[in-house]
């Protein structure tokens with residue numbers, strides 16, 4: 906069975922050379938980009954989920970309560 910010399914890091918997706926003697930440390934920026942990429946479907950659906958929530962009774966109450974708080978601060 907063919908086994909690739911390179912494997913992706915399971916945390917950041919970077920291609921790692923298995924034969925390299927050095928240990929890998931994830932680059933924080935790459936790690937954040939990779940995690941955001943993994944959540945892309947959740948991020949894309951967030952706005953619709955928020956609208957759906959705000960259209961329900963509990964959400965409408967939250968909107969009303971927020972408006973009350975803003976008015977009190979003026």
Ligand SMILES: [Zn+2]
Nearest residue numbers: 914916917931
């Ligand atoms: Zn990594």
